[in-house]
Amino acid sequence: MTPCEARPPLTSPWRLGSLELDNRLVLAPLAGIGKWFVRLQAKRYGAGLVVSEMVSSHGLVRGNERTLREFLRIHPDEHPVSIQLFGDDPAVMREAAAIVQTAGADAIDINMGCPVRKVCRAGAGAALLEDPDRAVALARAAVEGSGLPVTCKLRSGLVPGDRSGVALAHRLAAEAGVAGIGFHPRHASQQHKGRPDYALAARLCEELSVPVVLSGGLHDDERVLAAWQEVGAEAVMLARGALGNPWLFARLLGRYEGEPSPAEVFDELERVIAGAVELMGVERADHYLRKFYPWYAERLRPYFPKSLRTRLCEAATVADARAVIEELRQRAAALRAAA
């Protein structure tokens, strides 16, 4: 794409290998978050493709019961869904990819960008930038093992100035048969901080023969639309911007205007709570859901003072959260009645 070429609307369809996707918005892979009910939420608000949290290829192949039951749980209404795998061994990746295909995934993404030490020390995630032959073999194994469209999600490099991610993207497209590249133009040592290098991403989009999905810094409507114009990617991935904020998808697709009402926020949070309880039981959900409350409390900022929002953020259990939600629902109703 040349910079002056008109960009297609975010609502237009595109292809990822054999998959036809309805629009240009993708829910990014989010470790510890992107479970079936979070993906289904993004889908209900319009996401054209949803990607799972990262799943260990070794865990799948070992047949770890929780890995299979929780990580491969796909809701019938969330398709098309891509399951993200991480790993270091092509033979294991091939087998894991076949398991993912059998579980009903529409695509597979391979994590080649995670900077977390535990993942990198095992030769997976961003460590693959230092071992491009292995990275290509992993992607090829996933393609052959699953028969599904396979994408790889890459960083620009490991440290400032390093462009090993760009070089690897070219090799994956040319040698591994990947259907697309997810590109997060921050180097791994930046983790998730700092401005992504959109100029670098734009060059990659121009050069690469397969679609590039842009990730990084896409936190609100303005930034998504600006990056969409600037970079020339085939699609964009919403990550932190979508946490507790599925309305971002709907607004960008022209299906929603403004900010959600308290009732809409509570309804969504209650769905998330119900999904987590169903998937992992109340005791684990008590702990797991604590990170979700501040994201939803943020959406309540226009309606409730900090003291009340803090009570939601500090809910220790599912029961506490439900009680706070009920109380805030009643307060909102009383305010509406008085208005």
Ligand SMILES: Cc1cc2nc3c(=O)[nH]c(=O)nc-3n(C[C@H](O)[C@H](O)[C@H](O)COP(=O)(O)O)c2cc1C
């Ligand atoms: C809590 C959290 C978990 C993440 N988990 C994953 C993951 O499992 N796999 C992956 O490829 N990227 C993961 N990422 C990176 C995101 O997909 C995305 O590339 C990154 O957040 C940059 O986008 P943003 O600036 O719009 O948030 C994660 C990011 C965050 C904040």
